[in-house]
Amino acid sequence: MSIAPRRLALLAPLAALPLVLTGCASASGADDGTVDVMASFYPLQFVAEQVGGDRVTVRSLTPPGAEPHDVELSPAQVSRIDGADLVVYLSGFQAAVDDAVAQTSPAHVVDAASDTTLRPADHEDESEEEHAEHEHGDLDPHFWLDPSRMPSVVEDVAATLTEIDPDGAEAFAANAAALSQRFEDLDATYAAGLQQCDVRTFVTSHEAFGYLADRYDLEQVGISGIDPEAEPSPARLAAVETIVRDEDVSTIFFESLVSPKVAETLADDLGITTAVLDPVEGLADPDADYFSIATANLEALRMALSCS
Structure with a gap:
């Protein structure tokens, strides 16, 4: 390889x-x-x-x-x-x-x-x-x-x-x-913040958020799998498009340390927005830390999922 x-x-x-x-x-x-x-x-x-x-x-x-x-x-x-x-x-x-x-x-x-x-x-x-x-x-x-x-x-x-x-x-x-x-x-803050949401499916550039989804009763859909380097197949892209339309998904998430090109292209094709959901694997911002990133992730999810 x-x-x-x-x-x-x-x-x-x-x-x-x-x-x-x-x-x-x-x-x-x-x-x-x-x-x-x-x-x-x-x-x-x-x-x-x-x-x-x-x-x-x-x-x-x-x-x-x-x-x-x-x-x-x-x-x-x-x-x-x-x-x-x-x-x-x-x-x-x-x-x-x-x-x-x-x-x-x-x-x-x-x-x-x-x-x-x-x-x-x-x-x-x-x-x-x-x-x-x-x-x-x-x-x-x-x-x-x-x-x-x-x-x-x-x-x-x-x-x-x-x-x-x-x-x-x-x-x-x-x-x-x-x-x-x-x-x-x-x-506890995540559990309360994600309890009442109009949408419970979120789309990410790669499937880094399975534990988060399991914990808070959400459904993760990854454009790519666990490996962020994987190139999604045309069949996978078509499947994600169907899920976006069927589940009323408004946002496709990409991450800070990987190119957003595929996520942005798919979002443009579907007429929806993009936002960052950080897998907290490394720091792009030296002033950030685990908790500040997790808090920003929660706010991004709440907005994308229309949580009250």
Whole structure:
């Protein structure tokens, strides 16, 4: 299979990382004495930062603004995984990270896949050829879009940080409790905000929002499947057009880290609008965070679904 253009774009900046990252690594812990944490992509980076506070130094294996599904790692990043005090990742999501964790010996590992039950990926609308070309497995990785699933990851990170840094146990426990409460409050806000809606079907550029849809009794329709790189077939586009008309859908959602071209073209053909629904896989805006993005997503959904 040929390398996607986005993957080629990622390899160039990553090739420049070894001198920077090699200078930062230490045998045990970060240079400033904090716990050295490597997170595979943004939602897990956010949890580690919030739970660890000033007792941790957290770095992400996915560059800012990069789409994480098929990220590649430089040799320096693999070396840093090997020397990290803690690696927080999601097995089955990023093949390069899975390989690096398997080939190295991180002192401590938190695999978020063990903290929640992942739902099966929906391959119903893929041809056999499309499914064979995709790098994702048979499980949908996007659990973080259901905030009710996040506290279990928070508690796992807090417990593991306590093993590494027992003196920080009280701080980790307090930070974890506060963060878990924020996720619980967000869950309640979503449930209330999406309870009374005239439309309960939403169309997205790719099927990243299955957990959110399941949690709040909505129906997600993806132009593409789990893999955002997948090109929808003409039959799939025709099926989405039918759903848009039959379900009175007013908006097609695209995301910030993937080209909106297909979504915009389809919306133009149907005479409806487009809007951003962010899968919170990475930050396009450095001033944003998980909760500000989730709040913006809720408002976008409420408007598109005519919620009261």
